[in-house]
Amino acid sequence: MFVVTLRFADKTKAPQFIDGHNAWIKRGFDDGVFLLVGSLQPNAGGAILAHNASPEEMEARVQDDPFVVEGVVSAEILAIAPGRADERLAFLKACLKA
Structure with missing residues (x-):
């Protein structure tokens, strides 16, 4: 399981790449990887709760986000081993065994 933080590095460029970023988020949900996406407050960027991916797959997915590619945000991926x-x-119990 992963927590991904996307902290604004250059918020002024966000409007140019928001459509691609939103498509990237949709793809994460469609692929069954993203469980929750939300904003870091106050207006500091975003965060994602994710599963069903290896660390390498998660890194590749995050590096594919147009916001990351274009320097709108800096990303940090935290791997969690839930206890x-x-x-x-309860639907996350499979993640507890991973």
């Missing part, structure tokens, strides 16, 4: 989860997150 426990609340029952409301």
Whole structure:
């Protein structure tokens, strides 16, 4: 499981690449990799909760984000080895064994 942070490096370029970035996010959900995407507050960038990918696959996916390619954001990928989860997150139990 991964937490990816996308912190703004050059927010002024974001409008030029937002369509490509949104398509990249949609592809992450369509591929079953992204579980949650949201904004870092206050207006600092974004964060992603992801699974179903190897560290190498996650790195390649993040490097394919137009915001990363164009220097709009800097990305950090944190790998998490979950030990426990609340029952409301029971659907993630397969990640606990990985």
